[in-house]
Amino acid sequence: MIKAAVLATALLAAQIAGAQAPAPASEPQKNYDPAKADEGKRVYTQNCARCHGLNMRVASTAFFDLRKLRADEKPRFLNSVRNGVRAMPAWGDNLKPDEYELIWSYIITTNLKAGAGG
Ligand code: HEC
Numbered sequence: 001m002i003k004a005a006v007l008a009t010a011l012l013a014a015q016i017a018g019a020q021a022p023a024p025a026s027e028p029q030k031n032y033d034p035a036k037a038d039e040g041k042r043v044y045t046q047n048c049a050r051c052h053g054l055n056m057r058v059a060s061t062a063f064f065d066l067r068k069l070r071a072d073e074k075p076r077f078l079n080s081v082r083n084g085v086r087a088m089p090a091w092g093d094n095l096k097p098d099e100y101e102l103i104w105s106y107i108i109t110t111n112l113k114a115g116a117g118g
Helices: 003-018 035-047 075-082 097-113
Strands: none
Touching: 035 075, 035 097
16 A cells, blocks of 8 residues: 555556656666556556557557657557557557556566667
């Protein structure tokens, strides 16, 4: 409980800081948590991999390649996944707020490690 509150506060602070002072290009805005990437991968694999591919290696151009997402595109990510885009289903309350954060952390940590997405 306390941990969650601290984390929520930290996330909020990071978002506020990010909104007021954009991070320099070499230091992407920290709106994700690399420590959550493994758990995020599990949530991703359960919910998203059947369309977006195992390890985000998408098999068809019909599905958006999540490896293209950049660290500053969290609002786009949240909006698209919550509300859906064309053939992309809306996830709404089918994912918990936590699970959105986990998946986002997985995607961005993976993309930054690959040298892209920053
Ligand atoms: C039933 C197949 C399917 C599943 C399951 C699915 N997606 Fe998608 N997704 C799509 C398709 C198709 C698109 C491309 C939509 C378009 O632009 O026409 C897409 C696009 C996206 C986009 C980019 C939207 C944009 O802003 O352009 C994101 C982000 C995304 N999906 C995330 C996810 C996440 C996260 C999950 C798991 C929670 C998920 N998707 C599960 C089919 C799926």
